[in-house]
Amino acid sequence: MTYGRALAALADDTRRQVFEQLARGPRSVSAIAKELPVTRPAVSQHLKVLKEAGLVLDQAEGTRRIYQIDPAGLGPLRAWLDQFWGVALDAFAAEVERTRDEEQGQ
């Protein structure tokens, strides 16, 4: 049930940009903020949310704090999504079938 927090975390646009930056490699808070149109404290708050969602890990390194993607974080979200993937395909197949029958009917 942890995918709920992951979804909420990734729903915000700025937070998604933070996450995408970390996907390109570990970065410090200031480094992230430097490439975004928001202040550093805002980034800090976003990172807190991402961390609580299990999407991100942090690690102290001197005075700086290095954040990186939590490899296992996307697992539950992906699993939840895949749960509907089959359903969607079934629905698609049913739709194709229905459409075919209708065309047959004409």
Place this chain on the structure above:
Amino acid sequence: MTYGRALAALADDTRRQVFEQLARGPRSVSAIAKELPVTRPAVSQHLKVLKEAGLVLDQAEGTRRIYQIDPAGLGPLRAWLDQFWGVALDAFAAEVERTRDEEQGQ
């Protein structure tokens, strides 16, 4: 870039319950609302958001309106997620490598 709307749509808990109901088969608005602790207009508004996110299709059927999952709706979201799946695995592998080296060092 349509995965943004999909994420925002699925971030809400009630809206996710609506979506999960539709995953079990097409349903009318009232039928959905009957299984939720919110009023019918609320469900109607949620369906509007889901529809604008491309996650849901509607179809008039007499006085009722039948909603169903849009089979193609989850595609972009899944693709976006998979984009990070490889990255996460790489990060995990790098982490394992790094840990191994550290243990080697001791």
Place this chain on the structure above:
DNA sequence: CAGGCATGTAAGTCATCACTTACGGTTAGT
């Protein structure tokens, strides 16, 4: 130890949003 740097947190503000009730429109049945 003083100063600068990197960060987290508190407090306040403004917008967004989920929800409600009230209303209007459309369709089916009698």
Place this chain on the structure above:
DNA sequence: ACTAACCGTAAGTGATGACTTACATGCCTG
């Protein structure tokens, strides 16, 4: 045609949340 059922939308409200500035903390360097 009247009535009932189903639905979407308007308007209003309360809460959540994203952002800012200001402040406090910890670490490294001279």
